Amino acid sequence: MLTLVWFRRDLRLADNPALVAAARDGAVCPIYIHDPEAKDRQGGAGRWWLHHALAALDASLGRHGLALIIRRGPALETLRGVIHETGAEGVRWNRLYDPPLIRRDRHVKQALRDAGVDVHSHKADLLHEPWTVRTGQGSDYRVFTPFWRALRRLGEPEAPLAVPDLQGPLARPWSEPLGALGLLPRIPWDTGLREAWTPGEEAARRLDRFVTDALPRYHTDRDYPAIPGTSRLSPHLHFGEVSPRQVWAATTEADPEGPGTAAFRTEIGWREFAHHVLFHHPELPDEPLDRRFRGFPWRADPAGELLTAWRSGCTGFPIVDAGMRELRTTGWMHNRVRMVAGSLLVKNLRLPWQLGERWFRDNLVDADPASNALGWQWVAGCGADAAPYFRIFNPIRQGERFDPDGDYVARWVPELAALPPRQRHAPWEAAANVLARAGVRLDRDYPSPVVDLRESRQAALDAFARIKGD
Numbered sequence: 001m002l003t004l005v006w007f008r009r010d011l012r013l014a015d016n017p018a019l020v021a022a023a024r025d026g027a028v029c030p031i032y033i034h035d036p037e038a039k040d041r042q043g044g045a046g047r048w049w050l051h052h053a054l055a056a057l058d059a060s061l062g063r064h065g066l067a068l069i070i071r072r073g074p075a076l077e078t079l080r081g082v083i084h085e086t087g088a089e090g091v092r093w094n095r096l097y098d099p100p101l102i103r104r105d106r107h108v109k110q111a112l113r114d115a116g117v118d119v120h121s122h123k124a125d126l127l128h129e130p131w132t133v134r135t136g137q138g139s140d141y142r143v144f145t146p147f148w149r150a151l152r153r154l155g156e157p158e159a160p161l162a163v164p165d166l167q168g169p170l171a172r173p174w175s176e177p178l179g180a181l182g183l184l185p186r187i188p189w190d191t192g193l194r195e196a197w198t199p200g201e202e203a204a205r206r207l208d209r210f211v212t213d214a215l216p217r218y219h220t221d222r223d224y225p226a227i228p229g230t231s232r233l234s235p236h237l238h239f240g241e242v243s244p245r246q247v248w249a250a251t252t253e254a255d256p257e258g259p260g261t262a263a264f265r266t267e268i269g270w271r272e273f274a275h276h277v278l279f280h281h282p283e284l285p286d287e288p289l290d291r292r293f294r295g296f297p298w299r300a301d302p303a304g305e306l307l308t309a310w311r312s313g314c315t316g317f318p319i320v321d322a323g324m325r326e327l328r329t330t331g332w333m334h335n336r337v338r339m340v341a342g343s344l345l346v347k348n349l350r351l352p353w354q355l356g357e358r359w360f361r362d363n364l365v366d367a368d369p370a371s372n373a374l375g376w377q378w379v380a381g382c383g384a385d386a387a388p389y390f391r392i393f394n395p396i397r398q399g400e401r402f403d404p405d406g407d408y409v410a411r412w413v414p415e416l417a418a419l420p421p422r423q424r425h426a427p428w429e430a431a432a433n434v435l436a437r438a439g440v441r442l443d444r445d446y447p448s449p450v451v452d453l454r455e456s457r458q459a460a461l462d463a464f465a466r467i468k469g470d
């Protein structure tokens with residue numbers, strides 16, 4: 001029997017349940033469909049990643065004598081066409097959990113089954129699927145800790161699956177060239193992405209280095225953006241180049257009981273939680289879960305000056321600007337800095353969190369509808385298990401605490417690198433002679449803060465007080 005394996009965000013051969021099941025039934029035809037109707041909210045950096053991840057997947061399939069078939073068009077029609085051309089009797093895929101994609105997949109499954117095709121979907125992208133983690137009353141979770149406890153009670157994740165023996169179809173169907181998908185930018189802004197990342201399953205084996213080198217200290221190092229203390233697996237996980245089960249198994253092998261492992265697994269838990277919340281609240285990327293925030297008095301920024309300053313890393317708050325420039329250059333930002341930069345946008349600049357969500361969506365290589373939306377609603381204080389709105393990060397204190405030597409700022413805001421470390425987080429407070437010695441002319445080499453921290457903090461609290469009683 002020939003089975004089509006429809007690759008989506010599971011761009012790997014190892015621990016791929018759909019692929020394993022298809023290979024057990026006989027020959028396999030791997031296919032990727034660029035579906036213009038899919039509302040998968042992919043931004044520019046994600047499309048760049050996808051292009052290279054597909055090339056890497058095709059190369060690994062090639063080593064097993066198979067080739068990735070690339071097609072463009074609505075999923076159902078395209079699958080029907082390839083079934084017709086190849087005589088395939090089955091279709092398998094690994095499930096995704098974004099609500100619009102669930103709707104599409106349901107429709108595709110039903111229509112193909114009605115036509116007599118043997119269709120199956122599999123669990124591969126999460127440890128436990130969103131509908132399997134339930135409260136005692138049978139409802140979904142809005143708070144992380146009980147969610148995580150309930151998920152852990154469902155048992156240890158299954159062991160990852162090995163790459164199966166693969167056999168291709170007798171005649172290979174035609175394929176569009178990868179370039180025809182138009183995923184790469186027309187204006188080449190991707191130099192920094194190329195320098196920072198190698199997409200693909202092989203590169204996702206950075207997991208092995210991470211568990212030996214950084215996992216034992218993860219719980220202490222993870223908050224310091226100048227240290228390579230986190231795994232940087234997020235884009236690899238988003239595109240399914242490594243599975244959460246593989247991540248889990250690697251931590252069990254390296255250091256099952258260590259504090260680094262416990263802290264790291266909790267973050268994998270936040271990823272599960274984000275998918276759980278999005279599944280149960282499809283409005284998550286657009287609407288605040290706390291309905292009071294629908295009437296929040298955001299600041300008017302008619303010329304978009306504040307938003308532009310934030311996006312371009314020119315707010316005058318060095319830790320924020322460093323993060324925004326890291327994002328623009330590499331497509332990634334350290335989690336601590338995502339929280340601080342997000343807080344400045346939503347609280348001190350008082351601009352809607354959705355603007356930050358969109359910017360991150362377009363610029364992050366790990367942009368994920370669930371984790372990005374959950375992250376922004378957390379920062380804005382309106383989401384599931386969110387930071388309370390009145391907890392407003394002070395970017396100077398955050399910089400001093402989590403970038404104590406100013407190394408992160410020096411790397412991404414080089415115009416401040418010659419300042420003594422203590423002054424790098426608040427250059428406007430440095431004495432004139434210190435600035436002169438470092439060659440920093442405020443408002444020429446580096447901007448003054450776009451808002452007064454104390455006043456804007458108070459204005460944010462006042463705005464919050466206005467919706468609190470609603």
Ligand SMILES: Cc1cc2nc3c(=O)[nH]c(=O)nc-3n(C[C@H](O)[C@H](O)[C@H](O)COP(=O)(O)OP(=O)(O)OC[C@H]3O[C@@H](n4cnc5c(N)ncnc54)[C@H](O)[C@@H]3O)c2cc1C
Binds near residue numbers: 222268339371372
């Ligand atoms: C405003 C904001 C937006 C965010 N947008 C995204 C996004 O689009 N995509 C994304 O994957 N993460 C997002 N995060 C979560 C987090 O910042 C990144 O997952 C993390 O920085 C990725 O780096 P890492 O792989 O080195 O993480 P590690 O610390 O090594 O963590 C391991 C893995 O756990 C998961 N993870 C860690 N923290 C979180 C979290 N808070 N929520 C959900 N999953 C988590 C990721 O898959 C990550 O790769 C966002 C956080 C904030 C505050």
